[in-house]
Each structure stands twice: as structure tokens, then as C-alpha cells.
Amino acid sequence: MDQIYNKLAIVGEVGAGKTQLINTISEISPFATEARSSVDIGKEFTTVGIDYGRLSLDADIALGLFGLPGQKRFSLLWDMVNTALWGLVILVKYGEGINIDAIDDILSHFQPLKNNVPVVVGISHSENATAEELDVLMEFLEHVLQGHGLSAPIMPVDPRDVESSLMLLQMIDAISNTEEPEGAQLHVG
Amino acid sequence: MKRIACISTITTQPDEGDASTQLMALYNSTRVYNRENDITGVFLVSDSSCLQIMEGNAESLANAIYRIGRDPRISDFSVVMNSNADAAEFAGWKIRIIGAGTDAHLDFIARLKESLADKIQAKSSTDKTRLERFFGRPELPTPTPTTILATPAPAPANISSTSQKIYDDCVVSVSAWPRPTQMRMTPELIRLCSNLTKRPAHFERILALKLCSSTEKLTHYLSVLESLGLLKTHSSVGVPNLRVVSNPSIAANTTEQAVNKTADRFSRVLRRFIASAKS
Ligand SMILES: Nc1nc2c(ncn2[C@@H]2O[C@H](COP(=O)(O)OP(=O)(O)OP(=O)(O)O)[C@@H](O)[C@H]2O)c(=O)[nH]1
Numbered sequence A: 001m002d003q004i005y006n007k008l009a010i011v012g013e014v015g016a017g018k019t020q021l022i023n024t025i026s027e028i029s030p031f032a033t034e035a036r037s038s039v040d041i042g043k044e045f046t047t048v049g050i051d052y053g054r055l056s057l058d059a060d061i062a063l064g065l066f067g068l069p070g071q072k073r074f075s076l077l078w079d080m081v082n083t084a085l086w087g088l089v090i091l092v093k094y095g096e097g098i099n100i101d102a103i104d105d106i107l108s109h110f111q112p113l114k115n116n117v118p119v120v121v122g123i124s125h126s127e128n129a130t131a132e133e134l135d136v137l138m139e140f141l142e143h144v145l146q147g148h149g150l151s152a153p154i155m156p157v158d159p160r161d162v163e164s165s166l167m168l169l170q171m172i173d174a175i176s177n178t179e180e181p182e183g184a185q186l187h188v189g
Numbered sequence B: 001m002k003r004i005a006c007i008s009t010i011t012t013q014p015d016e017g018d019a020s021t022q023l024m025a026l027y028n029s030t031r032v033y034n035r036e037n038d039i040t041g042v043f044l045v046s047d048s049s050c051l052q053i054m055e056g057n058a059e060s061l062a063n064a065i066y067r068i069g070r071d072p073r074i075s076d077f078s079v080v081m082n083s084n085a086d087a088a089e090f091a092g093w094k095i096r097i098i099g100a101g102t103d104a105h106l107d108f109i110a111r112l113k114e115s116l117a118d119k120i121q122a123k124s125s126t127d128k129t130r131l132e133r134f135f136g137r138p139e140l141p142t143p144t145p146t147t148i149l150a151t152p153a154p155a156p157a158n159i160s161s162t163s164q165k166i167y168d169d170c171v172v173s174v175s176a177w178p179r180p181t182q183m184r185m186t187p188e189l190i191r192l193c194s195n196l197t198k199r200p201a202h203f204e205r206i207l208a209l210k211l212c213s214s215t216e217k218l219t220h221y222l223s224v225l226e227s228l229g230l231l232k233t234h235s236s237v238g239v240p241n242l243r244v245v246s247n248p249s250i251a252a253n254t255t256e257q258a259v260n261k262t263a264d265r266f267s268r269v270l271r272r273f274i275a276s277a278k279s
């Protein structure tokens, strides 16, 4: 049977929880436990800033998890991962104000709309935020996404929590499995 | 440390997008600057008037004032308060957009008025009029509604009082994802939103795709989305010859089918795994 390897990019500022999210998901791999260390590409790149983990779903099916720093000066690293992405997770750290310019840079560079890549925005470090505080931030983020012609789910996430982390994957899966445009078209005739 | 307040008028530039985009840009550049220079404070907007309160060391503040004074997006800049402060009062201030007229907004203005209003001094009659936009006139008991970053407050999701509108003959789309604070993200709702944010679909079509298990559920989701201001409806009545494609599977070429098969298999395995990991 053919092998399936999909790539998920996780981009976010320092301390947003990229490494944590990758560890949480990799550690629950139902298959192959040596995923992290067996991949030389991971080791080679962590030093220059790419985090790597893998969710092995079967002998021949895996999801590669690539953590990338959120600042534009690392766009060289972004380019290394930004091909045939299965999904893009933007991790925003709640609490000290967000850097909209950085999120703009990420969206401009990854071009998820053009590349037809599903996007989910996760807000980490938000367990103590009130619903009202979160609402305010989400409204702001919606505005930023709309500036790129995007509508994407924005949700609180705790990268330390398995279920919460998996919710991000569930979202990407749901978005990538919407029908192809032809199927939903209305017939005029 | 020092705490200053300044009032200014925001001028929109003709070729730089709509007013709210420009306001966001101004707000964002201010925020980034303040963050980099350890300045904390508040940024309030009411129509074109802007009241900024900033606290930090004297030199940073002087630079900030110099910078704002030269910003082409701002005119009639006036410092209306300059005081010494023992500690930052707005430290830890998080990014906030507060809808005009909400409780949070009125509470905030009341708090601000109590702590600062007597220290703020209008230097001219324009300053005075502009300040009144934020704090109201002294003789008025409640402040006039102001906006802290003009953004419409989201309509509350009032499900019970929403009379169930019939969408049977509608083509619908979703303009933005609901926030998890507004609606519980069930798998059905996720599927529905991911389809309808991408493109409009006819009610019957959505049912045919089994995105929702029943007509009632679909109607319910759509009405909640509508009450949140996220649903766009286009009645198909009056649109000539508009029909729903009856067969959902459209013949694709073989490479597309292969790609889809791979995607399907990945998705199936992932879903099975997520379901087992959650239980
Ligand atoms: N309380 C809390 N802690 C979190 C959350 N997400 C991550 N953390 C913790 O925050 C710390 C930093 O997270 P990392 O995963 O190392 O962040 P990172 O994005 O990889 O950061 P860099 O590699 O420095 O760019 C870790 O101790 C995480 O466990 C969260 O949602 N809540």
C-alpha cells in the first residue's frame, strides 16, 4: 500500500507552545514510538529553529509536525516546510498583547488561501482568560484574517493537553475534507 | 515615572483603506512602539477623537509624544495631563477592543474618570469638546458612550427568542467562524462551517451532503449563526433556473481520484485515532 505522509506547520512566537504541542501529539502516536529521534532531518534542523515531531498513525501513515518560529526573519525556515502542507496552525500566546504584524507576515508568506491550505488559529496560555477577554482577542484576530481574505476557526488551545491539542487536528481535518468546489456548485440551466 | 494623557484627532488618509483598517494600523503601531519602549497605557477612540494615556519613563514618553505629534494620521495633538506616578496603573494592560455601550465599557470609563478626570485639563475649547466625548459633561451623571477601539459588539446568541426561520428555499453561506465562546463546536457544526465559509450552498444541498443529521438541527444551527450575524442568506426564489445539482459525486479525473483516495484514507485513520485517544 502507498505511504502517506502529511505535513502540518505550527507557527508561533517564542513561548507560544509549539514544542509543547509537538511533544504532546508525538507522544501519543499509536504507532512507532521512536519517531522523533529516528528522523535525521529533525535533529539537523532544531539547531537552526525547526522543531520536529511525528504522529505515526499506521505503519505507512504519518503526520509530520513542524514547529516554526513566528518572526519574518525566519522565513527561510518557513520556505523549507511550506510545500504541500496539510494544514497550518498559527499559535498565538495570550496575555501580553499580540503582534499583528507577525501574523500578517505569516499569512502573507504562507498564502494559505492561494495554496488551499486549511488554517486554524489556536490561542495558548489562555486558561485563565475570561470568555469576554478571549472574545475581544478573537474579534481582533478575525479582523486580521479577513484582511487576508480568510475565514478560519480561532480557538483556545492548551498544548499541554492531549484532547485540546487533538482538537486542532480535528479542525484541520474537517476543513480539508470539505467538498471540492465543483460538487457544491449550483447549476444554472 | 510619569503619566501623561493626550488628546488628538485621527485623520483618515484617502488612499489607505477604510477607516477601521486605518484605525487598526494606528493602534497597532502605537502598541508595538509602546511595548518596545516599556510604555503602558490606554488607547481610546470616539469617532475621530483619540485619548491616549501613557505611563513610562520621562524620556520614552517624550519620544512617544514627539513621534505622535509628527504622525500624519493624527492632528490637533494636545497633552492634557502630565503628572508623576509612583507605579504604572495600566501595567499588564492587555489588548482589548471593547464594544461601545457594553457594561465593560461603561465600567472602564467610570474607573478612568474616577482616577484621572480631575487631573486632566483641557487647554482649549476643542480639547474640552473632545474630552467630553469620553467623560461626558461634568453635570451629566453618565458618560456619553465612547468606543475603545471602534468595533461593533457582537450580537448576543439569543437562541431561545429566535423564532425559527425557515431556510428551506435559501442559499446560505457563513461569513466567519463562530467563536467557541459563542457556540459549542460540535463535529456537525465544524463540518457545516468549513463548507459554508468556503462557498454558499442550498439548504437541500447541505442536507443531501449529510452535514447535519436532521432538518431541525440544520435549521437550528443556521438560526443561531444568523443571530450572531454570521449567516448570509440568498433566497433562491427569483433567481432564474437555479437548481441544486442532484448528484453529489461529480466525475473527477483519475489523478484527482487518487489524491482523494489518499486524503480519505489519511482522514479515516486520523479520525479513528482521535476518537480512540479521546475516549
Ligand atoms: N499554562 C500554560 N502553559 C503553556 C501553554 N502552552 C505552552 N505552555 C508552556 O509554556 C512553555 C513554553 O512552551 P514551548 O512549547 O517551549 O514554546 P515554543 O513555542 O516552543 O517556544 P520557542 O521554542 O522558544 O519559540 C512550556 O513550559 C509549555 O509547557 C498553555 O496553554 N498554558
Ligand SMILES: Cc1cc2nc3c(=O)[nH]c(=O)nc-3n(C[C@H](O)[C@H](O)[C@H](O)COP(=O)(O)O)c2cc1C
Binding pocket: A003, A004, A005, A039, A041, A054, A059, A060, A061, A062, A064, A083, A084
Ligand atoms: C511513514 C513516513 C514517515 C516519514 N517521515 C518523514 C520525516 O520524518 N521527515 C521528512 O522530512 N519526511 C518524512 N517522510 C516523507 C518522505 O521522506 C518524503 O519523501 C519527503 O518528505 C520528500 O517529500 P517531498 O518530495 O514532497 O518534499 C515520511 C514519509 C513516510 C511515509
Ligand SMILES: [Mg+2]
Binding pocket: A018, A019, A020, A051, A067
Ligand atoms: Mg520551542
